[in-house]
Amino acid sequence: MAREREVGTLWIGGALSWMEQLCLKSFVDQGQKITLFSYEEIPNVPEGVIHRDGREVIDTDDFIKYESKDSFALFADLFRLHMIKQNPGMIWIDTDVYCHRPMEYDSDYVMGFELPGEYRVNNAVLGLPADSLILNDMLSFTEDRYSVAPFLPKKKQKEFRAAREAGHPVHVSQQPWGVWGPMMVTHFTHAHGLTDKVQPLDAFYPVTFRNRMKFLQRASVAEGMISERTTALHLWASNKREMGKRHDGLPPKGSYLEMLTARHGIRVREAPLKGRGKSAFQGGLVDEITLDQVESFADLSGQARSLALAAHGRFDCQVQIVDVNNEGQPPEKQSEWVDEYRQFLLDNEVPKEKISIIRDLGALRPVDVLANLRGFGDGRKVKYLKPFLDGMMHSDTQMFMDIRKGSGAFPFLRDYGESEILSTREENxxxxxxxxxxxxxxxxxxxxxxxxxxxxRLAGEDGFYRPGPEGHSFLYVPRSRDTLVVTFDNLDITMTKREDRRPWGYSFIEAQGWSMLGVLAGGWTWYREPWVAEQFDDLRDSGFFKQFKRVVFYGASMGGYAACAFSPAAPGADVVAISPQSTVDKSVVPWESRYKAVWDRDFTGRYGDAAEVSRAARRVSILYDPYEPLDASHAARFTNDNVQHLRAPLLGHRLGTSLQQMGILNPIILGALSGDLGQNEYYRLLRARRDAPRYQRELFNRAVESGHKRLARRLGEWVLTRNENPAVRRGLRKL
Structure with missing residues (x-):
């Protein structure tokens, strides 16, 4: 009876790419027990893989690298020796080793020659007796991180000895690649006379490093190189570079790797390649998106299609292809690359209704993620980026871009926000x-x-306009004496060009024939400029609000705070606030980690703490997502009897956008501003969320994360009877 063997490996670097998923899952599918060690949570480990803490083997935070390649391979070389020592019988495999068929070797010695001539031994597959002399010798050798290895080239040994004698010994991290890897294993294998224990070349390395790109050619090429003796197959992680640079991070069509991913059900676009060492690939940037939700993605340069694919795969977002030239203007004719880009997305299962092409600067709208790779600031002059910063970035937008030294991009961007360097490379x-x-x-x-x-001009002869400091202004547009709606800008509106701005809700309120008092801000001020309070005092004392039968204060986020906070100027008014803050006074809400720009503002006084001062209103309707922790904490501070909490579960902080996508924002706000919206009617309208892809996706994900897989499966199957929800469909495949 064949000996059942367990294999083990290590991963450092966050989420797995499809290549690691493929290799790990191949062992599971072949029925071979496999353990993955790590020093952090990994979100996408294939089912069936045993996941253990790496500190069980080496309790450390010192993950040494080969500095020349910025690679954790050096630490992995050390880790595998300790893993084998502490787990007798376990075979080490690199995360780029594929299980062609189970390894059932009787001997504890499991290693293979990697080149013709049968001299050099690789350690991508390595098994040794836990009490063997060779293992103990290698462990002893790695204890000295400044040793001069006797197997290095003579010239290199001489150089390192001279450095040591001069008082500057060379650390192992600065020594040649493989000094604790194949070079060391080869040396000690021969020193201990163990070459008869080494498997032949075709056991693990029938496709040698020199021939590694055979895996990217038609499948039959690599298949023809594999023999009956092949068990574990080294796929060579360095192939990632070729795929990342020339194949959008995907296995080439018809290749051996594509065949394997199909065989094992690996969804490659959901786990993009992230690069290896100093290489950085576009698709891997999806792991750098720190937003909880992404509804829209736009590519400015046409150079980020693998990131677009990865973003859609993870977030099911809309993808906008922006066709502009080097000066940031739409070309007279559509660029040739646009159709190819669109077809690439279609070929990789992005629905056509999720793809749009933008060729009119007037059609630019804020998006959640903006890609500007190899574009403005690199191959294009950064000054032409300005209209896109103004027109496509809201307060939470994240932009990924390349900045070439000497382009002036860093100083240019400094006036707009903050840049965090993710990687550095050299080109030309x-x-x-x-x-x-x-x-x-x-x-x-x-x-x-x-x-x-x-x-x-908007105010007309019967209205008024009052400009004030910090860009604040009051704009009164009279219409009906029945209803006055007082609105406040939110964060995004303050970022709009002044000449393009209108007060929050202007068109909607105009359509109802209501009078409007728009309070505008010149930035993220939370209206804490004393002049604003003085204007409300003046309007109150002059009897301005008393001329209307109803007064409603209305806003969202920053504007929602202001709607609540300034409502005492018109006692008995109604308030409608979407995702409001109650205050940003850190002494009152120390848990509020956002909006650092106003932490030093004064939130005290008669219009200070919105949760307290809004008690003067007739009714305060707070719309919020109870699963957004900070928004829910603010909502919980509104405890007066006049408060109506209207929960919108799993729809996010940008609640207005979610309600608008569901087609129910207008009736909800109309009912709220008219004073007719009660909880029964609100929740009746909110039932529409059951058909909203975002809500379905979030509900399904919560069921999975809570461990209720049976419930998640039933929910997912129900969702797919109502509409095509790619995110839920993908989730069901993983259950």
Whole structure:
């Protein structure tokens, strides 16, 4: 009877790519027990793989690398020796080793020659007796991180000895690649006379490193090189570089790797290649997106299609292809690459209704993720990026871009937000940095003559316009004496060009024939400029609000805070606030980690703590997602008897956008502003969320994360009877 063997491996680096998933799952599918060690949570380990803490083997946070390649392979070389020592009989395999058929070797010695001539021994597959002399000798050798290995080339040994004698010994991390890997294993194998224990070349390495790209050619090429003696098959992780650079991070069509991913049900677009060592691939940037939800993705340069695919695979988002030239203008004719880009997405299961092509700058809208790889700031002048920063970035947008040294991009971006360097590479003798950019609180924009003229025209002869400091202004547009709606800008509106702005909710309120008092801000001020409070005092004292039968204060996020906070100026008014903050006073809400730009503002006084001062209103309707922890904490502070909590589970902080996508924002807000929206009617309208893909996806994911797989399966099957939800369908495949 064949001996049942367990294999083990190590992963450092967050989520697995499809290549690691493929290799791990191949052992599970072949019925071979496999353990994955790691030092962090890994979100996408294939089912059936045993996951253990690496500290059981080596309790450390010192993950040494080969500095020349920025690779954890050096630590993995050390880890495998300790794993074998502490787990007798366990065979080490690299995470790029595929199980062609189970390894059932009787001997504890499991290793293979990697080159013709049968001299060099690789350690991608390594099994040794736990009490063997060779293992003990290698463990002893690795205890000295400054040793001069006797198996290094003579010239290199001489160089290292000279450095040591001069008081500057060379650390192992600065020594040649493989010094604790194949070079060391080869040396000690021959030193102990164990070459008869080594498996022939075709056991693990029938496709040698030199021939590694055979795996990227038609499947029959690699198949023809595999023999009956092949068990574990080294796929060579260095193939990632070729696929990342030339194949969008995907296995080439018709290749051996594509055949294997299909055989084992690996969804490659959901686990993109992230690069190896200093290589950084586009698709892997999806792991750098720190947003909980992504509804929209846009590519400015046409160079991020693998990231677009990965983003859609993870978030089921819309993908916008923006066709502009080097000056940021749409070309007269559609660029040739656009159709190819679109077809690539279609070929990889992105529905056509999720893809749009933008060739009109007037059609630009804010998106959640913006890609500008090899574009403005690299191959294109960064100054032409400005209209896209203004038109496509809201307060939470994340942009990924490449910045070439000398382009002036870093100083240019400094006025807009903050850049975090993710990786650095060299191209054409120039340093290029890949960064994640996020908008910071915009600089305060003061009122100017252009906006003043627009505002006065909107106000007309019977209205008024009052400009103030920090870009604040009051714009009164009279219509009906029945209802006045007082609205406040949110964060995104403050980022809009002054000449393009209208007060929050302007068109909607105009359509109802209601009068409007729009309170505008020149930045992320939370309206804590004393002048704003003075204006509300003046309007209150002059009897301005008393001329209307109903007064409603309305806003979202920052504007939602202001709607609640300034409602005492019109006692008895109604308040409608979407995802509001109760205050941003850190002494009151120390758990509020957002909006650092206003932490030093004064939130005290008669219009300070919105949860307290809004008790003067007739009714305060708070719309919020109870699963957004910070929003829920703020909502919980509103405890007065006049408060109506309207929960919108799993729809996020940008609740208005979610409700709009469901087609129920207008009736909800109309009912709330009219004073007719009660809880029964609200929750009746909210039933529409049951057909909303985002809600379905979030509900399904929560069932899975809670361990209720049976419930998740039933829910997923129900969802797919109502509509095509790719995210849920993918989730069901994993159950």
């Amino acid at each position: 003798a120039k340093e290029v940095r890949r960064v994640r950019f996020a908008r910071s609180a915009p600089s305060i924009v003061q009122n100017d003559d252009t906006w003043d003229a627009i505002a006065r």
